Amino acid sequence: MFDRSNQRPETGAFFARDRQWHPPAYTPGYKTSVLRSPQKALLSLGATLSEITGPVFGHSMLGALDNDLIHNHARPGESAIGERIVVHGRVLDERGRPVRGALLEFWQANAGGRYRHKKETYLAALDPNFGGCGRTITDEDGAYAFRTVRPGAYPWPNGVNDWRPAHIHFSVFGHGFAQRLITQMYFEGDPMIWKCPIVNSIPDRAAIEQLVAPLDWGNTIPMDSRAYKFDIVLRGRRSTLFENRREGN
């Protein structure tokens, strides 16, 4: 854990979520959303302590290979098959401040586009040395990194011929329960991004581009792995300096 003794606790309410930037609940191009989308208006109100607070996770819970998907499910001396990559970036809030101690969990298909899951039926082969999950916690700068193989694209039952572009799923814990976020990272230059009904559930092209990680040539490790950079932005907090407060608070 970080020493937060010199920092004021974060107690500000979060910026309102821009619901036009996120995908709406009902996106008929993605068929499963049709019966899983609330139809009534969300109840909007300012955050309370129940949303401003959230669980924290310490670095001590991490295993040595938690951020190495090439090796964390591999037999000793072996490694996962596929294009070796490093994914790295920072978790920031909407004010541009680093989010320290954020828990990131990620999961993905293997290099052939096959998930290790009992409900998965795609005919591509499993890789015995690839599990497909990892996790890490951001450092003082909000930075994180993990090693994996580039996941393959795969077909899925939606339209007659829909394919998911290569992607990595991310789950992010900031400091408040209202910041909770799950998203997906895509890869620069992949023409399949723009054909995907799940990607296109996001109405704004600029918002989609926020999910596309560029090839980071500078951080590529010679003779080893290419690097992709993926920064993640969580909801920002209002300054609490002039909030109305009851006497005694």
Next chain:
Amino acid sequence: MVQTLGYLKETPSQTAGPYVHIGLTPNVCDIAGIYPEDLGVAMVGERAAGSRITVTGHVYDGAGTPIKDALIEIWQADAAGLYNSPSETRGTADPHFTGWGRYAVDGASGAFRFETVKPGRVPYPDGRSMAPHISFWIVARGINIGLHTRMYFPDEADANTADPLLARIEHRTRVATLIAAGTPPHYVFDIHLQGEKETVFLDI
């Protein structure tokens, strides 16, 4: 020209998809050995204060079918009404209670189950007291952005009547969608994503 505010946009959400378990509860989907235990499995230590309760239920889609690939997280105060979080400034929460739970619904039945303690009361920003409640967050294939809601307790009728969030619900028949059924200490909280019984979801 004026200065720029320089704010960033929040990263847009994408569905958790059908294989969320690989990432968040790998031991449930037969990926054993990477993590010793899935996060959020145990909320309550032996020495935790407060009365033990269970919360069970299902998540139903708009056709009334239980969803079998949902993942639910809950977040709540301890028995004294304190959150186990650095942003809790009113006191120190029970160290034997995490306040946070995660559950992948059963792949065959869609049932979920949390073992926790009954939360204490937490103040609303204006100082009024909120009724005891548990925050829920639901993700699944077909859910494009995680759904926030709350569960309140059927044995807290007076507190529920005075609760500032419940009071904001315009259509009073919908208040009941946030109040669990069951008999203490076993509560049942069914979540309906759509339809006549649609749960009140929060933009909070």
